[in-house]
Amino acid sequence: MKRLAALALLLTASAQAQELDFPAGYREWIHLTTGIDMSYNPTFFRLGHHMFDNVYAEPSAYREFLKTGTWPDKTQLVLEVRMGTTEGSINKAGMLQTGEPMGVEVHMKDATLPGGWGFFGFDGQDKRATIMPQDAECYACHRKDGAVDTTFVQFYPTLLPVARAKGTAR
Amino acid sequence: MKRLAALALLLTASAQAQELDFPAGYREWIHLTTGIDMSYNPTFFRLGHHMFDNVYAEPSAYREFLKTGTWPDKTQLVLEVRMGTTEGSINKAGMLQTGEPMGVEVHMKDATLPGGWGFFGFDGQDKRATIMPQDAECYACHRKDGAVDTTFVQFYPTLLPVARAKGTAR
Numbered sequence: 001m002k003r004l005a006a007l008a009l010l011l012t013a014s015a016q017a018q019e020l021d022f023p024a025g026y027r028e029w030i031h032l033t034t035g036i037d038m039s040y041n042p043t044f045f046r047l048g049h050h051m052f053d054n055v056y057a058e059p060s061a062y063r064e065f066l067k068t069g070t071w072p073d074k075t076q077l078v079l080e081v082r083m084g085t086t087e088g089s090i091n092k093a094g095m096l097q098t099g100e101p102m103g104v105e106v107h108m109k110d111a112t113l114p115g116g117w118g119f120f121g122f123d124g125q126d127k128r129a130t131i132m133p134q135d136a137e138c139y140a141c142h143r144k145d146g147a148v149d150t151t152f153v154q155f156y157p158t159l160l161p162v163a164r165a166k167g168t169a170r
Numbered sequence: 171m172k173r174l175a176a177l178a179l180l181l182t183a184s185a186q187a188q189e190l191d192f193p194a195g196y197r198e199w200i201h202l203t204t205g206i207d208m209s210y211n212p213t214f215f216r217l218g219h220h221m222f223d224n225v226y227a228e229p230s231a232y233r234e235f236l237k238t239g240t241w242p243d244k245t246q247l248v249l250e251v252r253m254g255t256t257e258g259s260i261n262k263a264g265m266l267q268t269g270e271p272m273g274v275e276v277h278m279k280d281a282t283l284p285g286g287w288g289f290f291g292f293d294g295q296d297k298r299a300t301i302m303p304q305d306a307e308c309y310a311c312h313r314k315d316g317a318v319d320t321t322f323v324q325f326y327p328t329l330l331p332v333a334r335a336k337g338t339a340r
Binding site: 036082 | 197198200201203204205206207208222224226229232252254263264265266267268269270325327328
């Protein structure tokens with residue numbers, strides 16, 4: 001009976017980890033970096049627009065990273081994609097961000113998931129997203145090249161020195 | 171005597187507003203936007219590098235803006251400039267941010283200043299900066315083209331709709 005109860009608990013946890021609510025407050029989280037038209041995000045890149053990628057970390061996970069050089073369980077990192085345009089107000093060159101997000105993706109650490117992390121993609125007004133299947137290319141790429149615990153800390157200028165100092169960057 | 175005391179207070183306040191401490195925690199403030207190679211920042215643009223501009227608002231000022239559509243006294247906005255590079259880890263296209271900030275500039279609202287705002291530029295390890303003279307080109311440009319109270323809210327995708335809703339954007 002004990003084993004059955006434990007199995008039931010595990011199944012419930014696993015089922016919960018398959019869906020995620022939209023991270024409503026993420027624009028008030030900690031900004032880690034912004035890139036433009038980076039090619040490790042091929043889905044958006046193929047659209048032929050210019051795209052900024054803004055990355056945010058949930059504040060308590062960020063503070064834990066500052067202390068330890070790695071992410072605690074339930075960490076959420078958000079990748080927000082916004083259109084880049086040269087046209088806007090007085091701007092004459094370069095690019096600025098404009099309009100509504102074109103997509104929001106969450107990378108969540110969860111010990112109940114295979115590999116310990118899940119990706120969730122939100123389009124438009126999605127309030128809830130289903131986990132991306134484990135054969136989605138984001139998983140393989142993050143596992144192969146993420147500097148810290150399958151995350152791209154090599155692209156986060158304020159966190160890379162922390163990871164190096166703590167010896168957690170590979 | 172009362173008028174002399176008032177004058178002395180005003181002079182002290184004015185002298186204080188001429189210098190500013192480095193905003194040490196600004197990377198944990200609210201991210202407003204990031205642009206790249208935008209030409210309303212001509213000093214950096216002329217260097218021939220690619221430059222990202224990250225903009226942050228002090229959290230209490232940001233929250234006040236959400237309520238009112240404008241900035242309270244003592245608001246600090248930070249413009250951080252970082253080098254853009256195509257080379258880094260697995261990146262194959264586009265640009266990412268790297269290294270230490272190349273410059274940090276603060277735009278501070280202060281009722282004791284002529285025009286109500288001051289600019290302060292920090293280079294390298296500067297702990298304190300002196301206010302930029304009122305004939306610096308940033309003042310004229312922000313006054314002429316800033317959408318809200320001499321600030322470039324037209325470039326902040328999450329705040330522009332707030333300013334429009336509150337009727338504070340021109």
